[in-house]
Amino acid sequence: MSAPALILAALPLPATSGLDHYLVVSALLFAIGFLGVLVRRNTLVIYMSLELMLNASTLAAVAFSRFNGTMEGNVFVFFIITVAAAEVAVGLAIIVALFRLRHTVQVEELATLKS
Amino acid sequence: MPPAQLAALVLLIPLASAAVIALFLRRRGAAAAAISVAAAAGLAAVSLALIFGGQRNFPAAVEWLRLGTFAVSFGVKFDDLAALMLFVVSIVGFLIHVFSLGYMRDDPARGRYFAGLSVFMFSMCGIVLADNLFMLFVFWELVGFSSYLLIGHWYERPSASDAAKKAFIVNRVGDFGFLLGIIACYWLNGTVNLTELAARQAAGGLVFSRAIPLLLFCGAVGKSAQMPLQVWLPDAMEGPTPVSALIHAATMVAAGIYMLCRIQVLMVPDALTAIMWVGTITALYSAVCAIVQTDIKKVLAYSTLSQLGYMVAAFGLGSLMIAHPSPFRAPGGGMAVEPAAVTFQTGTAAAMFHLLTHAFFKALLFLGAGSVIHACHHEQDIFKLGGLARKMPVTFWTFTVGVFAIIGMPFFAGFYSKDAILYLALEKNPLVFAVLVATAILTALYMIRLWRIAFFGEARSDAAAHAHETGPVMTVPLLALATGSVVAGYGWTHPAAFQGVLGQVPEPEGASHWTMVAIGSGAMLIGLLTALAYYRPAGMDPLQARVPVVFGGLRFAQTFFDRIYGYYVDKVQQRLALLLGWIEDVFLAGWLIRGGAGAVGFIGMGARALHVGRLQVYAYWFLLGVALLWGFAAGRF
Numbered sequence: 054m055s056a057p058a059l060i061l062a063a064l065p066l067p068a069t070s071g072l073d074h075y076l077v078v079s080a081l082l083f084a085i086g087f088l089g090v091l092v093r094r095n096t097l098v099i100y101m102s103l104e105l106m107l108n109a110s111t112l113a114a115v116a117f118s119r120f121n122g123t124m125e126g127n128v129f130v131f132f133i134i135t136v137a138a139a140e141v142a143v144g145l146a147i148i149v150a151l152f153r154l155r156h157t158v159q160v161e162e163l164a165t166l167k168s
Numbered sequence: 169m170p171p172a173q174l175a176a177l178v179l180l181i182p183l184a185s186a187a188v189i190a191l192f193l194r195r196r197g198a199a200a201a202a203i204s205v206a207a208a209a210g211l212a213a214v215s216l217a218l219i220f221g222g223q224r225n226f227p228a229a230v231e232w233l234r235l236g237t238f239a240v241s242f243g244v245k246f247d248d249l250a251a252l253m254l255f256v257v258s259i260v261g262f263l264i265h266v267f268s269l270g271y272m273r274d275d276p277a278r279g280r281y282f283a284g285l286s287v288f289m290f291s292m293c294g295i296v297l298a299d300n301l302f303m304l305f306v307f308w309e310l311v312g313f314s315s316y317l318l319i320g321h322w323y324e325r326p327s328a329s330d331a332a333k334k335a336f337i338v339n340r341v342g343d344f345g346f347l348l349g350i351i352a353c354y355w356l357n358g359t360v361n362l363t364e365l366a367a368r369q370a371a372g373g374l375v376f377s378r379a380i381p382l383l384l385f386c387g388a389v390g391k392s393a394q395m396p397l398q399v400w401l402p403d404a405m406e407g408p409t410p411v412s413a414l415i416h417a418a419t420m421v422a423a424g425i426y427m428l429c430r431i432q433v434l435m436v437p438d439a440l441t442a443i444m445w446v447g448t449i450t451a452l453y454s455a456v457c458a459i460v461q462t463d464i465k466k467v468l469a470y471s472t473l474s475q476l477g478y479m480v481a482a483f484g485l486g487s488l489m490i491a492h493p494s495p496f497r498a499p500g501g502g503m504a505v506e507p508a509a510v511t512f513q514t515g516t517a518a519a520m521f522h523l524l525t526h527a528f529f530k531a532l533l534f535l536g537a538g539s540v541i542h543a544c545h546h547e548q549d550i551f552k553l554g555g556l557a558r559k560m561p562v563t564f565w566t567f568t569v570g571v572f573a574i575i576g577m578p579f580f581a582g583f584y585s586k587d588a589i590l591y592l593a594l595e596k597n598p599l600v601f602a603v604l605v606a607t608a609i610l611t612a613l614y615m616i617r618l619w620r621i622a623f624f625g626e627a628r629s630d631a632a633a634h635a636h637e638t639g640p641v642m643t644v645p646l647l648a649l650a651t652g653s654v655v656a657g658y659g660w661t662h663p664a665a666f667q668g669v670l671g672q673v674p675e676p677e678g679a680s681h682w683t684m685v686a687i688g689s690g691a692m693l694i695g696l697l698t699a700l701a702y703y704r705p706a707g708m709d710p711l712q713a714r715v716p717v718v719f720g721g722l723r724f725a726q727t728f729f730d731r732i733y734g735y736y737v738d739k740v741q742q743r744l745a746l747l748l749g750w751i752e753d754v755f756l757a758g759w760l761i762r763g764g765a766g767a768v769g770f771i772g773m774g775a776r777a778l779h780v781g782r783l784q785v786y787a788y789w790f791l792l793g794v795a796l797l798w799g800f801a802a803g804r805f
Contacts, residue, residue: 091787164781 075116082109096148096158100141107137172228174218175244178254178293181211186286189279197278201269204282208258208265211289215258219251219665225363229299238354245299245362248668249512252520253296253426255666256527257419259652261289263645264414267535270642271410271542281321281408288314288415295423301350301360301384304427308346308387311420312339318415319407331403338400342390349383353434356380362430369433381439384431385446392424392476395450399729401473402457405465409538412465417472417534418527425479425523429516432483440515444484448600451477455610457726459617460719462709463548464537467618468530471574474607475526479519481604482589485596486515486674517672518588524670525581528652529573535649536567539642540622543635550618554705555627560637564623566646571619573653575612576692578685581657587688591676594684605691612695617703625705 082105089102111130118126152158185207193200229243265285272278291314294307312335320332354360356375357368368374388394393401404416415421428443451474458470512520541548543560557564573582586608593601627633637643655661662670676684703710712719778789799805 087791091784091791160783163783 072116072120076113079109079113079116082106082112094159094161096151096160096163099160100144100148104137104141107133169217171218171221171223171226171246172244174214174221175228175246175297177214178211178218178258178297179290181207181214182286182289182293186283186290189283189286194279194283197275197282200279200282201272204286205262205265205269207286208262208289211293212258212262215254215293218246219255220663222665224248224251224668232303240302241300241361242303243299243361244297246297248666249426249429249516249520250296252524252666252669254293256422256524257289257292257296260418260527260531260649261292261414263648264410264418264531264535267413267538267642267645268408268410270639271538272408275408277321281318284314284317284321285411285414288318288420292419292423296426299362301353301362301431304430305343305346305350305387308391308423308427309343311415311423312336312343312391315339315404315415315420318411319404321408321411322406325406328406331400331406335400335404338397339390342386342388342397345383345386346388346390349380349386352377352380352383365431366433374433376434376436378436378438381431381435382442384434385428385439385443388424388428388480389446390424391427392421392480393473394424394446394477394480395453396729398450398454398473399733402466402469405463405469409465409534409541412469413531413534413538416469417530421472421476422479422523422527425476425483425519428480428483429512429520432513432516440484442484444481444597444600447477447480447482447484448603449477450474451481451607452603452610453477453725455607455614456722458614459610460709460711460722460726461614462551464540464550464553464618464622465534465548467550467614468533468537471533471611471615472530474611475522475530475574478586478589478604478607479522479526481600482518482522482592483515485589485592485600486513486518512669512672514592514672514674517669518585518592518674520669521588521673522585525573525585525653525656528649528656529570529580529582532566532570532646532649532653533574535642535646536563536570539563539638539646540567540635542642543638544629544631547629547631550622551707551709552629553622553627553632554625555623555632556635557623559627559635562637562643562646566643566650567623568619569650569653571615573657575615575696576608576688578689579654581653581655583688583692584657584659587684588673588675590688591674591680591684594680594687595674605687608688608691609695609698612692613699616696616699620699620703621705628705628707 086102086104086106086109089105090099093099093102111133114126114129114133116126118124118130148158151163155163157163185203188203189200193203224247226244226246228246229241232240232242234240268281268285272281275281288311291307291310295304295311298304298307316332316336319335320329323329323332350360353365356377357365359365359368365374390397401416401421405412407416454470454473454477458467458474461467461470539560540553540556540563543556543563544553547553569580573580576583576586590601590604590608593604627635659670659673659675675681709719
């Protein structure tokens, strides 16, 4: 058996996974994304971290939808994916324009709001 | 023409004259004078048509403004009282307008002067005709305004502009009470309409209160210059002499008396007693002050105060005779009595009778003084005049008629009207009677002093030596007023139009008639003979030369009130104002306004520190905000 399989086998994992597991994963994803937004300096990476936070919320929505046996969560996910796609198109365009203008995408150099 | 339209014309003619002069003719004195005098003539003609047209108490009112349930009408109440007053105002006013043509001939600001006269005639007629207290108050302020304008006509002189301000400010004090009285009247009775008040009084449904008549009387105290607000009238002599004759002798200062007569239905015995004493004390005090004056107009000013005191005392005295059905009856609890026509009380009648004769003889005296001042190049000191009897015969003889009328010489008008007042006093209050008789003695004393020193002996200055009689435009009004000063006293000359008022003048009968004649003539003769014996035409007051202590004492009494008011304004009011100003600076401006602005600025400085310009710092603030919101939603704080 490979090493990861051994680790998984050694952990006392439950046989089936419930709502709590999904929510924990979602919260971890969200926290990782937010930490990325806070600490990374490259605008593109911050952008990717934001996407990660969005996906964390979609995961939570799907989990709730499954848990409740209703479709609202799934519908929400589609909306979020659609809006996120549109947002990525606009956001990346802005970042490209910003790079052309300033020749950098590092946030510490983008401080003209207060200078 | 219907009477309501005539009444409207009475107001509109002088108003139109004032407007035309003020808008187009300020620089064209001759045209302004012509228009103003023509307006006064037209006003007199319309007034006579209205007075002798026989129409009384005709309905004429339009709603002017409405504040909730309080509707102010602009209306006319025209009874015999208003007719008499309108007669005085329009006739005497017209004669003084004519006199002004001569007196103000060389004045560079004639346009302003005649516009002021027209404004005054408009506002005075408004007071006479007003059918409610609110409208009366509006015109009351307007006469005060025109008085201010005309006292300060020669505003280049600091004394004239100061006198104008003083007159205005002192009147404000009285008018504040007047306004409170109007409010009290509306508060208690729900109306300020004079006709409605009279109807309620007749029906027994009027709420009586001491406050209403006394507060309204405050207005009369200011306007008629009664004590303690008498200080403005002597100073008001800074205005041109015809103005003193018209406003500060014959009409405006008499408006206070007229207003009292208008509100006689509101009177209660206590208020009347107070009014009586105020008038009596004013009469005596002013007569005492008049003895030591050297300025011809100041003597006349103090005599005006004294005569106004007589009128106020007469009002207070006579109306004590009437007993209200039940003075303090609860509202609405009255018997169903037919609202009878309101009759004028004896006090009102005596006061108005004296007002009528006084308007003639005092206007005459002032115009005579004006004629003297004009002839002597504005020399007003009687000790620098002298010898004018031969040089100015018409002025001298008409002035003599005026003097005889005011001191109560038999067969002159003042004798009869003063007699009526003294008779009322004799019947009602012996002490008041004694004071008024003493005042009559003093009146004869100071008037004969003035007459003898100013007109007899040798001319004591160049101006007096070169004086000559003034032209007919000034002597004709003198002659007309002199005629009035004689005939106005006889009952048979009073037209039927005034019988509602003058028919009520108390006349002693039988033995008391001769008692009154003896007392009146005796008082007059004592004063007259004393003055003739003591005062001789000279360059100095003999009283001042021989007994300077008495003279100085009387001078002190004259300036006493001015000193008190000066002290009050300077030492009390000014310091209080400084204190209040300091408190305002420290607390209001310092703490509240600057402190508040400072606190907001401080918060702003703090908030500005949060704004650092780094993208991720805002993300931290965002995180903090979410945490706070979460904590709040979870009920942590």
